[in-house]
Amino acid sequence: MISLESSIIRFKDVSKKYSQDNIVFSGIDLEIEKGEFVFLTGPSGIGKSTMLRILFCAERPTSGEIWVDGVALSSLSNSQVPYLRRKIGVIFQDFKLLSNHTVFDNVALSLEVIGLGKKQAEKRVMQVLEGVGLTGKASRYPLQLSGGEQQRVAIARAVVNRPPIILADEPTGNLDLQRTEEAMMLMEELNARGATIIFATHDERLFEDTHRRVLRLLNGKIEIQ
């Protein structure tokens, strides 16, 4: 049980089924260390997104228990969930940007909800937008951007409040080779600064010569490589 102290995420016998014949996974046991960078992979529709969604309480597991940063998720009430989410930056597979707000406002939203001052927020947002190469497009609306650009806005919003945990759901799915490299480097950098990262992707190339752990979902079970 020493692992409890250094593992920031822990799954114990976790199952998720939507209905009797729609079982996504069952009996998942998993520990992720603080500061680790793991890949989560598996074919489409296998349950990668579902696993991440359970982590930030967008979904509840059917059974089992999950601890995030020492907190058992089943013990969280609805009103406590926002505080958990502030510790977790999520890059959504479908971006989830507000279409009637500018790129700047979309990214600033993460800081606004934690009540950061306007001046400070502005500085940080511009910094992060520079990091993803969108400085010139801060005042555009999401629908005026390409798919890859929208994805980078989603990345910027997830990391702008410097969360200790980052869940990246196919964050490079719409990026070209160069942008993918850049996004990977950004993730590496955040990880070097101490963030724990779960990187869900079905793109094998991204981790083919990595020394990092790769979690492979298959037939409702998880294999660790």
Added chain:
Amino acid sequence: MILPTFYHRAFYDLRQDLCAQLITTMVVSLSILIFAFFTLLYFNLQHFVERFGTELGLTIFLTEDTPKDRILSLYQELTELPGVEKVTYISSKEAFGRLENFLKDEKEVLEGVDPEFLPPSFEIQINRAVFQLERIKQLAGEIDKWPEVSKVQFGQEWIDRLYVFSSLARIIVAIAGLLLLFTAAFVVTNTIKLTVYARQEELEIMRLVGATNIFIQGPFLVEAFLQGLLGSSLALGAVFACYRFLQGLEAKSELLRGVNICFIPWHYTVVIIASSVLLCVLGSALAMRRFLRL
């Protein structure tokens, strides 16, 4: 500290889809307008009945053997009663004269009749501002107990009939108003629901990036508050304008003179505005609840 942020964001959102907000405000306004008209009608009906009753005044018949010197002191006592505006003495002779006038061509029937056969009386006019019908009944009862008084008349039958009619009318107006109120509540909450549903995605995304429910709801509730306030104020403003217009007509037209139209009492207008605000805020909060669970 957090309220200015809500206002800021509420106004930001207002600019974002001004059209939807305007429509909601219009719906609130129209719903309240219809209800307020019925309220105006209700109060005017009530006001009219009360005033009509008081205008009839009182007639006090004295016993025939009332000594002449008592009359002056009775006159004095009546004048000093609270709420009495004017007292007129009508002697037996005067009453006889009136009767003759009334009969006109047929006054021969009075031939040979003693001109003193009618009892002397007082006619009392009540100060309108002070009196209500209940008070008049009470006053009549008091005066009736005086030894020199044989009978007090105040158009009891007339008033009773008017009362029955008016309470019937008032019940109808009240029921119609109540139904309208429900309709208004239904329409308003549903309109607000639609505006909330239109922004469902926004609510969910905010929730996903770690916004607390208060943070998310705040601007919406401020918005709903403003819509309720503005909508009902506009409606009452329109009803007030209409009231002033009718007042103008009343001053000019012979037919309407004396109707003495009144406005909805101010504390009722406050109640209407407060209910409208409450309705909007509650409707908005309830509509949002389902999107703020996960």
